[in-house]
Amino acid sequence: xxxxxxxxxxxxxxxxxxxxxxxxxxxxxxxxxxxxxxxxxxxxxxxxxxxxxxxxxxxxxxxxxxxxxxxxxxxxxxxxxxxxxxxxxxxxxxxxxxxxxxxxxxxxxxxxxxxxxxxxxxxxxxxxxxxxxxxxxxxxxxxxxxxxxxxxxxxxxxxxxxxxxxxxxxxxxxxxxxxxxxxxxxxxxxxxxxxxxxxxxxxxxxxxxxxxxxxxxxxxxxxxxxxxxxxxxxxxxxxxxxxxxxxxxxxxxxxxxxxxxxxxxxxxxxxxxxxxxxxxxxxxxxxxxxxxxxxxxxxxxxxxxxxxxxxxxxxxxxxxxxxxxxxxxxxxxxxxxxxxxxxxxxxxxxxxxxxxxxxxxxxxxxxxxxxxxxxxxxxxxxxxxxxxxxxxxxxxxxxxxxxxxxxxxxxxxxxxxxxxxxxxxxxxxxxxxxxxxxxxxxxxxxxxxxxxxxxxxxxxxxxxxxxxxxxxxxxxxxxxxxxxxxxxxxxxxxxxxxxxxxxxxxxxxxxxxxxxxxxxxxxxxxxxxxxxxxxxxxxxxxxxxxxxxxxxxxxxxxxxxxxxxxxxxxxxxxxxxxxxxxxxxxxxxxxxxxxxxxxxxxxxxxxxxxxxxxxxxxxxxxxxxxxxxxxxxxxxxxxxxxxxxxxxxxxxxxxxxxx
Numbered sequence: 001x002x003x004x005x006x007x008x009x010x011x012x013x014x015x016x017x018x019x020x021x022x023x024x025x026x027x028x029x030x031x032x033x034x035x036x037x038x039x040x041x042x043x044x045x046x047x048x049x050x051x052x053x054x055x056x057x058x059x060x061x062x063x064x065x066x067x068x069x070x071x072x073x074x075x076x077x078x079x080x081x082x083x084x085x086x087x088x089x090x091x092x093x094x095x096x097x098x099x100x101x102x103x104x105x106x107x108x109x110x111x112x113x114x115x116x117x118x119x120x121x122x123x124x125x126x127x128x129x130x131x132x133x134x135x136x137x138x139x140x141x142x143x144x145x146x147x148x149x150x151x152x153x154x155x156x157x158x159x160x161x162x163x164x165x166x167x168x169x170x171x172x173x174x175x176x177x178x179x180x181x182x183x184x185x186x187x188x189x190x191x192x193x194x195x196x197x198x199x200x201x202x203x204x205x206x207x208x209x210x211x212x213x214x215x216x217x218x219x220x221x222x223x224x225x226x227x228x229x230x231x232x233x234x235x236x237x238x239x240x241x242x243x244x245x246x247x248x249x250x251x252x253x254x255x256x257x258x259x260x261x262x263x264x265x266x267x268x269x270x271x272x273x274x275x276x277x278x279x280x281x282x283x284x285x286x287x288x289x290x291x292x293x294x295x296x297x298x299x300x301x302x303x304x305x306x307x308x309x310x311x312x313x314x315x316x317x318x319x320x321x322x323x324x325x326x327x328x329x330x331x332x333x334x335x336x337x338x339x340x341x342x343x344x345x346x347x348x349x350x351x352x353x354x355x356x357x358x359x360x361x362x363x364x365x366x367x368x369x370x371x372x373x374x375x376x377x378x379x380x381x382x383x384x385x386x387x388x389x390x391x392x393x394x395x396x397x398x399x400x401x402x403x404x405x406x407x408x409x410x411x412x413x414x415x416x417x418x419x420x421x422x423x424x425x426x427x428x429x430x431x432x433x434x435x436x437x438x439x440x441x442x443x444x445x446x447x448x449x450x451x452x453x454x455x456x457x458x459x460x461x462x463x464x465x466x467x468x469x470x471x472x473x474x475x476x477x478x479x480x481x482x483x484x485x486x487x488x489x490x491x492x493x494x495x496x497x498x499x500x501x502x503x504x505x506x507x508x509x510x511x512x513x514x515x516x517x518x519x520x521x522x523x524x525x526x527x528x529x530x531x532x533x534x535x536x537x538x539x540x541x542x543x544x545x546x547x548x549x550x551x552x553x554x555x556x557x558x559x560x561x562x563x564x565x566x567x568x569x570x571x572x573x574x575x576x577x578x579x580x581x582x583x584x585x586x587x588x589x590x591x592x593x594x595x596x597x598x599x600x601x602x603x604x605x606x607x608x609x610x611x612x613x614x615x616x617x618x619x620x621x622x623x624x625x626x627x628x629x630x631x632x633x634x635x636x637x638x639x640x641x642x643x644x645x646x647x648x649x650x651x652x653x654x655x656x657x658x659x
Contacts, residue, residue, distance in 0.1 A: 005145050005147075005200055005202065006147075006200060009128055009129035009200060009202070010129065011129040011130075011131065011200065013131055013147060013198075013200065014113075014116070015113070015115060015116040016112065016113030016114050016115065016116065016130065016131040017114060017115075017127070017129050017130055017131075018114070018115050019114055019115060021129075022114065022125075022127050022129075022130065025127035025128060025129065026125065026127050029127060029128060029204060029205075029207070030205060031124045031125065031204075031205065032123055032124050032125065032126040032127070032141065032142055032204035032205050033124045033205055034205060034206060034211070034214050035205075035206065045089060046085070046089050049085040049089050050085065052231070052232065052235065053231075053232050053235030053236050053239065054231050054232070054234060054235030054238070054279075054280060055081060055084065055085065055235075055280070056235070056239075057235050057238055057239050057242070058077050058080065058081050058280070059081060061073075061077055062074045062077040062078050062081065064268055065077065068265065068268065068269065070269075080278065080280055080281050081280075083280075083281060083284065084280040084281065084284055087284055087288075087304065107123050107138070107139040107140075107141050108122065108123060109121065109122055109123060110122075110123040110126065110132055110138075110141040111132065111133040111134075111135075111138075112126065112130050112131060112132050112133070113130075113131040113132075113133070114130075118133065123141035123142070126141055126142050126201050126204055127201065127204065128201050128202060128203065128204060129200065129201060130142075130200070130201040131198060131199075131200060131201075132144055132198070132199055132200075132201060133196070133197075133198050134152070134186065134192050134196060134197045134198070134199065135192065135196045136192055136193070136194060136195070136196070137191075137192060138191075138192045139189065139190070139191055139192075140154070140186045140187060140188055140189065140190050140191075140192070141188065142188050142201045142202075142203065142204045142205075142208060143185060143186070143187055143188050143201070143202050143203035143204070143207075143208045143209060144185065144186040144197075144199030144200060144201055144202065145184060145185060145199055145200045145202045146168055146169070146170050146184050146185070146186060146197050146198070146199045147170055147198060147199060147200060148170060148197060148198040148199075149168055149169060149170055149195060149196070149197035149198070150195050150196055150197070150424075151194055151195035151196075151424035151425070151426070152167070152168040152169075152186075152192070152194065152195035152196065152197045153165040153166065153167050153168070153192075153193045153194035153195060153395055154166050154168055154186055154187075154190045154191065154192055154193060155190060155191040155192075155193045156187065156190045157321055157322070157327060157618065159187060159189065159190055159209070159210075159618065159619055159620055160544040160594075160620065164329070164396060164397060164496070165193045165194065165395055165396065166183070167183070167425065167426065167427045168183055168184065168186060168195075168197065169183050169184060169426065169427055169428070170184055171183065171184060183427060185202075186199055187208070187209050187210070188203075188204075188208040188209065188210045189210050189619065193394070193395055194384070194394070194395055195424070210619065212595075212596070213595050213619060213620070213622060213623060216595065216596065216599060216623040217622055217623050217626055217645065220599070220623060220626050220627045222626055222627070222631075222647075223606070223627070223628075223629055225303075225305040225306065225308060225309040225629065225630075226308065226309060226312045226611060226629075227283075227287075227305045227308040227309070228305050231280075231283070238276075245267055245270055246264065246267035246268060246270075247267075248267075249263050249264075249266055249267035249270065250263045250264055250267055253266075284304065287304040287305065287307050287308065288304060290304075290307035290308075291304060291307055294307065294648075297657050298635075298650065298651040298652045298654065298657060299648055299649070299650055299651065299657050299658075300635070300648065300649040300651060301647070301648050302646070302647055302648065302649070303647050306630055306647040306648055309611065309629055309630045309647075310613070310630055310648070310658065312611045312629075313537060313611050313612070313613040313629065313630060314536065314537055314538065314610055314611055315537065315538045315539075315540065315605050315610045315611070315612050315613070316532065316537060316538070316539050316540070316612075316613040316614075316615065316658070317540045317541075317542055317598070317601060317602060317605070317612060317613070317614045317615070317624065317628070318539060318540070318541055318542065318614075318615045318616075318655070319541075319542055319543065319598075319615060319616035319617060319618065319620075319621050320541055320542070320543035320545060320550065320553055321519060321543065321544070321545070321617075321618070322616075322617035322618065322634060322637050322638070322653075323615050323616055323617050323634060323653075323655065324521055324522065324525050324541065324553065324557050324655065325519040325520060325521055325522060325553065326347060326348065326519065326520065326522055327519060327617075327637060328347060328348050328349060328392075328396065328399075328519065329396035329397050329399065329400040329496075329517050329518070329519055330344070330346075330347045330348070330400050330403065330517065330518065330519070330520050331344045331400045331401060331403070331404040331515050331516070331517050332344050332495060332516055332517070332518055332520060333490060333493075333495065333515065333516040334355065334372055334375065334404075334513065334514075334515045334516075335486050335490065335513050335514050335515070335516075336368065336371035336372060336374075336375060336466070336512065336513035337371065337465040337466045337467070337483065337511045337512055337513045338367065338368065338371045338466055338467050338468040338469070338470065338513075339468050340357060340358070340367075340368035340371050340372070340468070341357070341358045342355050342356060342357045342358065342368075342372055343355075343356045343358070344356075344404055344407060345407075346403075346407060347520050347523075348390065348403070349387045349390055349391065349392040349399045349400075349402075349403050350387070350390045350403060350406070351403070351406035351407055352407075353403075353407040354407060355372060355404065355407055355408045357369065357372070364469075364470075367468070367469060367470040370470050371466060371470065371512070371513065372408065372513075373408070373410065374466060374502070374512050375500045375512045375513045375515065376401070376404060376405045376408055376410050377410070377413060377450075377502075378450045378451070378452060378500040378501065378502050378512055379401035379402075379404065379405060379452065379498075379500055379515070380401065380402065380405050380410065380412060380413050380414060381413055381414060381417055381434060381436055381450045382432055382433070382434045382450040382451060382452045382500075383398045383401055383402060383414075383452075384398060385398035385399045385401075385402050386402070387399060387402050387403060387406070396519075397496070397498065397517055400517050401452075401498070401515075401517075404515070416438060416439055416440065417436040417437065417438055417439060418436060418437050418438075418439055419434055419435070419436050420435045420436060420437055420447065421433075421434065421435040422434045422435075425453065429453070429457065430453050430454040430456075430457045431451055431452065431453025431454060431457045431458055432451070432452055432453060433449060433450075433451050433506065434449070434450050434451075435447060435448070435449050435450075436448060436450060446504065447504070448502055448503065448504060449502060449503055449504070449505070449506050449509065450501075450502050451500070451501050451502070451506075451509060452498055452499065452500050452501075453498070453499060454497070454499065455483065455484060455487040455497055455499035455514060456484070458499040458500075458501055458509075458511075459480055459483060459484065459499065459511065461501070461506065461507060461508075461509045462475050462501050462503075462509045462510060462511040463475050463507075463508045463509070463510075464503070464508070464509070464510040464511070465479060465483075465510060465511040465512075466510060466511070466512055466513075472510055475511065483499075483511060483514070486514065487499065487514050490514060490515075490516040491516075491548065492548070492552075493516060493518075493552055494518060494548055494549045494550075494551065494552020494553060494555075494556075495516030495517060495518045495552070496516070496517045496518065497514050497515075497516060497517075498514060498515050498516075498517060499511070499513075499514045500512045500513060500514065500515070518549075518552070518553075519553075520556070521553060521556050521557045522653070522654075522655060524654065524655065524656045525557045525655050525656070526556070526557050526558045527656065528655050528656035528658075529557050529558040529559060530558050531656075532658075533558075533560075538585075538588075539559060539588070540559075540587065540588055540589070540590065540601070541553070541554050541557075541559055541588065541589050541590065542590045542593050542597075542598050542601065542624075543589075543590070543591055543592075543593065544591075544592060544593060544594070544620070545591060545592070546591065546592065547566060547568065547591050547592075549591075550566065550589050550591035551566060551589060551591075554588065554589045559588050559589065560588050561588060561589060564586055564587060564588040564589075565583065565586050565587045565588075566587065566588070566589040566590070566591060567583075567587045567589070567590050567591075568590075568591055568592045568593075569590070569591070569592045569593040569594055569597040570592065572590065572593065572597050572600060572601070573597070577604065577607070580600070580604045581604050581607055581608060584601070584604050584605060584608070585608070594620070595619075595620045595621070595622070595623050595624070596623075598614075598620070598621065598623065598624035599623045599624050599627055601624070602614060602624050602627050602628050603627065606629070611629045611630075612628045612629050612630075613628060613629065613630045613631075613632060613658070614627075614628035614630070614631050614632065615632040615633075615634075615655065615658070616631075616632075616633060616634070616638075616642050616646075617633060617634035617637055617638035617639065617642055617653075618638075618639055618642060619639050619641045619642065621633075621642050621645075622639075622641045622642050622645040623645075625642055625645040625646045626645040630647050630648060631645055631646035631647050631648070632646055632647070632648045632649075632650060632658060633645070633646035633648070633649050633650070634649075634650055634653040635649045635650055635651040635652065635653060636651070636652065636653045637653060638653075
């Protein structure tokens, strides 16, 4: 497969392209960046603000007042126009940067093979067929077809909405329809969390997967707010009434034989008097006060009419990862092989929280603690993540295990062990294996294997398990079924199950237990969702995760899942607009959705007359944020793209602020 890709792109993966060939391709496909339309000059943007019907009406009134020598009225109307237009211009100028931010996804430089040597140059100069090398911490400079990778994990959360880094391989992937996270493709703008790889550039700039998002954002226009629509309608109505008044008075005067010019002057005076020149200023000041109040609640409002729109919203579509949840994996439950259960409190990559063992009659808690201790030792030693000053360096799942050990008060054992060998996690084996030996030993402690991974892969390697008394007991078929059932129960709660075991020989391990890991909801989200539902605001969750995870998180945050439907992106794609419009009110959870699906959902709700709010934090939310009546972005962890596309930014990422 790699050979066919290289042949189609006419490149030798060992030597790369020649500089001459690369220049020819650059002339044909253009630079590896997003071409943002040249901005209109400031004066033109300022003039465009006068297209508002009410502003045009006021402008006409000012001209008429001057003609009639009513200079006081003319000055007051002109001042009102200048204030309103200037405020609107400043707000709009500050909010039109979303497309420019997409270019920041392309890293400034990259490592590329040209004419047999590894070069370091600007990523904008990449062309299809270039050979790119990736290492930990690199941002992928273009869409790459991988042909060589070692333990490669890429963070695609801002793109797909999935918390866990995607494990990549060089094998062709048969992805489900509508899915974009192919195992053998590294997408532009995503981040290498682990491992290294080499790939062939297959798409650059606007032809990349992010290019699809760019084109959708270019095509979408932010809708007018309800207030703007009302003000436009008012301006049109006042214009109509003014002309009617002038016409009526002129016709009446003419029928009565009076001077037509005098009647026209009277009609114009009455029409001008009927125009509320103070209304725009009153509205602007009122909205400005609302903006100031929102700022005190850590919400930055970019457009004044947004304040009024927030009060009109009756449907909120919310992204899951990083919005309803923290985008931080956390161990929430532990089940030892001895049948002991522990609940883990606290979230994030820190030691804040506890590991709370459930008390059972007839069970020795000291033995239970030993079982938990044995599990967490495996979780620490079979681990490459590091937490320093509450910042994770490594993969989220491994960070969750380290944080759990910190909460339990377990010291980091990696300083006291020497790692002799490692078999990294892969999508094929679904487990990680390390072989360690203690650095300081009296001769009794010997080399030991520590293994973590999917229970269906790990359990067949176990010939023993640690029983409820803390002793090693032989593994039986019945016990295997019990452990599988326990793992299934953990999975039903929407948690990712990680099985842990250890032993002197890889083919004869002792099963220690399993833990459940998830990206838990943010504090206060459940109360906020409940308050919104009481206020007749419908909340819908949009996520790239699988259905079980999506439904579990939906239940945790208080969404209605028992009596409502859930819909996948694939099902959504198969529906016509009319079919979607008929059922969308009954759906509270949308899973496995792409940016295009999110846009479709928002448009469907708007067609039904809803005022739609959209919350999100990733690049994949940008298009829907722009299209929604009010786009709300997370300020702390949100991407620059989504913050620029949004109308409002929650500085502290607190979902409850929107109430």
